[in-house]
Amino acid sequence: MSDSVFEKPSRRSFIKIGGLAIGGLALAACAPKASTGSTGATGGTEAKLGVGNNGQVGKGRAGATGDSLLIAGFQWGPPATFNPLSPTAAWPAAANVMQIVYETLLRWNIATGEVMPGLAKEYKLDGTKTITLTMQDGVTFSDASPCTAKDVVASFELGKKNTGISTAAFWAAADAIEAPDDKTVVVTVSAKTKNVGQVLRMLTETYILPAAVFSKIADDKLPTEIMDKPIGTGPFTLSKADQTQVVLALNEKYWGQTFYGGLPVMKQIIHPIFKSNEDGNIKFQAGELDIMQQFVSQIWKMWEGGKPVGTYLKDKPYYVPGSMPMLLMNTTKKGLDNAVVRKAIASAIDYASIAETAMSGYSAEVQPSLILPSGAESKFFNKEDAAANGWKFDAAAAEKLLTDAGAKKGSDGVYVLDGTRVGPYKLITPTGWTDWNASCEIIAKSLKAIGIDCSTNFPQQAETTQAIQGGSFDMAVWYVSGVNPATPWARFKDIMSQSEVQPIGKTTFANYGRWKNDAVEALLTEASQATDDASKKAAYDKLDALYRKEVPACPIMYRPDEFYEYNATNFFNWPDEKNSYAPPMFRGAGNTWMYKIKKIAG
C-alpha cells in the first residue's frame, strides 16, 4: 500500500493540477478561434458519424482533459485492489469489464453473436472435443515481457489452484489446457458435459495474466493479495487511484498497434468515482463525461435539450437488449408450487407499464420465453409456439386460469386454491435499484388486482442476495445470464437445472426457485452438445415448451447487458446503428471504439 497510486491527492499535487488547468485555460483562450469553430453537423463540410442523436457535436474540451477519455458507471467505491482474481477488484481489473489493462483470448460481440479474435488471432473447433487457439504476433505485457501460450495455460491453471476464484468455473467445462508451443493453446472440452459454448464463454471472459507475477503468490492468497501495479497486456497502465478517481495512462509500446490499426486516440482514461447515479448523470449531461454505463431516466431529454448525447439505437428502446431480469418464484412455497398459479401470475403482470414507465421505455415487448427474441439469440426463438402456448398481460385470462383450476375468491378478495390462500407473498429486490423497485411496485399492484396477495419489500443488496441464494424468499426480481457465447443454454440452466441446487438454507447459484422436473437435465445436455444451429434449435424448442408449460420464473423486461451512452462533446465517431463498426458494449468487442473514435478539436 506504499505505492503512490493509493495516496490521497496531496496539496502539492493539487496545486500542480490546478496550475495545469489554469495554464490550459489560458492556452485555450489564446488559441485561434478556428479550433472552436465547428459547431454541429450543420456547420461542418461533411456530416460527422457517431455524434449526438440530435446531430450535434460539441466544441471539444480545452486543456489537459482534451486528450483524456472520461468514463463512468463501473466503480462506485474507493478502489481496494487491482488484483483481477479478487472478487472486490476495482475497475478495470474487475472480472469481465472493458479490456483496458487486462485482455482476453477471444472477444464476444453482443450485436452479431460472433466470437472475435483478441489475444488469440484465431480458434478452431474439433467437434465437441478440442478448441485450438493461435496467439497473435508479438504480444507483450506492459512491463515489456512477452506473453506466450505458457502464460495462457498458467492463467487458467490458477482456477485449479484455488477454487474460490472465478476461473475455477472453467474446469467444470474443460478437462485440460495445454501449450504445445509458444503460440498455440489447445483446450480439451470436458468429455462429460461437451459444452463448447460454456468453454468459449470462459475464453471470452478470462483475463490472461503474467505467470511470472502470479506464480509468486501462494495459492490460498490468490484472491486476497493486494495489487496496486497491475501488469496486463492491455493498451493502458494504472497511473493513479484514490477515492475520487482511477486514472490510466496510455502504454505507447502496446503490442496491438498493428492488429487494432494504431494506438487509442486518448492519452489518459479517467474514471471519476461518484456517490450516486444522479451525480454521474449530471456530469454526463454537461459533457464532463464522454461515455458511461449508467441508467438515465428519460435520456432523450438530454438530446432534446440540445446536448450532443447519443445512444446506439436512434429510436426507442435506444439500447440493445442483452439481459432479462426475471421474476423468480420460490416453488417450495405453498401456492407457488402450483404451475397454474405461476402461469396466472405471469399473465397478470402489466409488462407494457413496466417497459414504459419503470424502464423509461428502454425495453421491447417481453415474450414468454427464456430466449431473447432479438440479436444473437433470435435464431433460436420460436415465435409461433410462444404466441400459441405462452402468455401475455391479460388480467381476465389470469383469473380464468385460477377459477378453471377450482380457485374461489375469499371474503378478503384473495383466491383460495385447494385450501391454500394465494399469498401473502413478499416480492423483494435490492433497495436503490430504481427501475427494478418500480417494476416490483407494478407487479405487486397487478397481482393484487386479480386476487393474489403480494407486497413489495426492498432490503439491502446483501440481504436480498442471501434470501434468494438461500431460498427463503417468496418472489424476487433478479438477474440471470445475459447474452454470451453460452446462452441461451446458460439461461435455461440458471432457471431450470437441478444440477447445482442446494437444499433450502444452503447457498445455491442457479435455479433459485428450487423448481424440480425430471425431463430438464436430458434436454439441457442435448442443447449443450448440439453442434449445429438446427439441432440446437430443436433442443431449445423442447426446453422452451417445457418452460412455457411450467413457468418456473418469468421475464419482466429486457435490459441492455450494459447501458451504452456517449456524449460527443470531445470525441465523435462513436459506434451506433448507422456507424456500426463496433457493438454497443464495453466488455469484449466493445473495446474496438477505443481505437476508432476521433477528437473533435485539434
Next chain:
Amino acid sequence: MTNIQSAAVTAEAGGPLVPEGLPTEPQKAKPAWRSLNFGPRMWISLGIIGAVAALAFIGPLFYPYGPDQKVGSLYDSPSAEHILGTENFGYDVLAVLMASARNSLIIGLLAGTIAVLIGVAIGILAGYIGGWVEEALMGFTNIVLAIPSIVILILISISLQSTNVAFLKGVVGLALVIGITAWPWTARAVRAQASSVATREHIDVAKLSGARTPSIMVRDVLPYLASYAVMAWVLQLASAILAESTLSMLGLGPSGANSLGKQLFWALAFQAVATGAWWAFLPPTIVLTMISFGLLYLQSSLDEVFNPRLRRGKKKNLAKAAARREETARKLAEQNQRVEVTA
C-alpha cells in the same frame, strides 16, 4: 393560570370596565362562536388545514381519475385533462396527491392520538402518584427520550416491512410505530403540570369526600391539563406526518399505500429534478408544508385561546379599549366626586 392582569384583559374584551350599579349601554347578544375568542391566526390555520382536508377527503369524490389508474406515461407534463401531469408510474399526480394527503392525515391523526394518550397517561400517573412510581416512569421516559427516535423508527419500519402481517405493513402499522416512539416529551410536560395540580386544595377536597385515585386523576387532574393536551396533540399530529414523510422518502414507507413522502421518494428515484418534472415533486412538498405550517400555526393560536396573556388584538380595538379605559376613569372620578359631594 389566572392573575389580575389577564382577568382585566378578558373583562376588557367583553366590554367597558364599569363598576356594578352604574347604568350601562345595553349589550347586543353575540353568537356563540364569537365567545370562543378565535383570533385571525386561528381562522387562517383552520382555513389551511380545512383546504388540505377537503383535498384529501372531498376531492376524490369529484375527481374523475383514481390513484391506481394509469392515465399516461412517465412524467407527462401538465395538460388540461391532467392539470398536474403524470408521475413516474403514469398515474395522475393530482389523484395520487389526494390519496397521499388522506393517508398522511390518517397516519398523523392515529399516531398523534396514540402518542398523546400514552404521554398523558404516563404523565398523570407519575405526576399525581409521585414517589417511586414517578421515579420509575420518568426514568423510563428519560431513557426513551435519550434514544434518537428516528433511529428507532427506521429500525422498526425495516423489520415491519419484512413481516408478512398485512395489518402491520400498512398505514396503521406505521402510525402505531410513530405513536409509540413519539410520546416521551408529552409525558414529561404533563408530569410537571400534574404534580403541580396534585398539591391544590380541590384535590384535598376530593380526597376528603372519598373519591378514588383513578377518579381523581380523570375528573380532578385531567381537566386542568386538557388545554395542554390539546396543544400537544396538534403538535404530535404535525410531527407524526413529518416522521411518516421522512420514512417514506427513505423508501421505508407503508407497502402499497400512497403517501406524500413516497411521492417524493419516487420523484427523487426517477430524477424528476434533473429532468425538470417539477409537477412530480412540488405538489407533495407544498401540501406537506401546508399541513405542518397549518398545524403549527393552529397550535400557536390555540395557545392564545387558552392563555389570554398571549392574546393580541387589532390596533383599532386597542385604541377603542384605551378610549374605554379613559371613559371609565372619568366616570369613576365623577362618581367619586359625587360621593364626596353627597358626603
